[in-house]
Amino acid sequence: MSDYDYLNARIRGMSTALLPRGFFEQVLAATGEHPLLDALLASPYAEEVRAELAERGEARAALAVEAALRRNAHATFAKVLAIAPPEPRRLLSLQLNRWDVANVLAVIRGRLAGAGPREVLAAVLPFGELAEVQLVELAAEPDLESLADGLTTWKHAFAFVLRRAIRECDAQADPCALERAVYRAYFGWSLAQLREDDENQAMVRESIQRHIDLVNVLAILAIVRDREGDEAENAETFGRGSLGEKLLRELVASDSLEASFETLDGTYLAPGIEKGILAFGQTQSLAVMERYLEAVIVERACRRFREDMLGMAVPLGFVWRKYNEVANLRMLARGAMYRMPPNAMREGLLLV
Secondary structure, eight states, rough: OOOHHHHHHHHHHTTSSSSOHHHHHHHOOOOOHHHHHHTTTTTHHHHHHHHHHHOOOOHHHHHHHHHHHHHHHHHHHHHHHHHOOOHHHHHHHHHHHHHHHHHHHHHHHHHHHTTTTHHHTTOOOOOSSOOOHHHHHHTSSEEEEEEEEHHHHHHHOHHHHHHHHHHHHHHHTOOOHHHHHHHHHHHHHHHTTOSSSSSSHHHHHHHHHHHHHHHHHHHHHHHHHHHOOOOOOOOOOOOOOSSHHHHHHHHHHHHHHHHHHHHHHTTTTTHHHHHHHHHHHOOHHHHHHHHHHHHHOOOOOOHHHHHHOOTHHHHHHHHHHHHHHHHHHHHHHHHHHHHHHTTHHHOOOOOE
């Protein structure tokens, strides 16, 4: 029996608890004061939702739902890591560290902006190895140097790399410089752990490289947007993804976002460009296009679960499907909090 036979059988069993597509449509069509809360109380999230309601009360139902989602997500991924044999666990950790890095960056941004614990928690999703309580402890550190030191308390493999990156930028406390340093440290470290001649490692490498593509593209699009017709400037990329340097240079040289979108239309990101161009035209918001580009990455990752039932494809696909489910639920929770109309919330969902 291979390392993946037992693991994949367990993962396929866990996948039966994922919410069906119809769940989201039922919530959007439901009436009542708390349709999402009522639906979650009849779902696999019920235990966490009840526990958070008991602590916070129904008057703070939206906060209870978000806390329950964070608790459920971390518990699910901790269970996956616990049942995985050493090599699959190592590869899964490299993928899950993606969200650890995003959460550390969210904590850093919150610290630099003077945000309180509640604001910081609203920006994180503990899908990785760092639990919510650990992120709260990091957010309470008095300065960035202490925060960097705090990362190494839990002995995560990548923590020492991130500590060095944060410390190198601490003197200037520039959020953009910190983000570049942290992402470069993570991308460089994670790719160095993966061989290209191993099929399972290649799947994780591909996933990380698509993450690099997304971060690079969004950084360049922000430069094009802010340049406002000035001469082209070089963009500092965050690592080498699957999109070539020639294409990235073409993006940097674009004289408008529309020209950048045309360049991207010739890449695997084309479905996101095609679906997002109308919404971007209406809002002129780069954040709108970001959601559609990210959707391409998520859809490709989730597809692994259905197309390949062997090896790393099953746990990797499950991780992405669970991430997408929780992201959708959090979007519904926040939409209800801000009284968004159902059609607007539906536009923000990614149902795969």
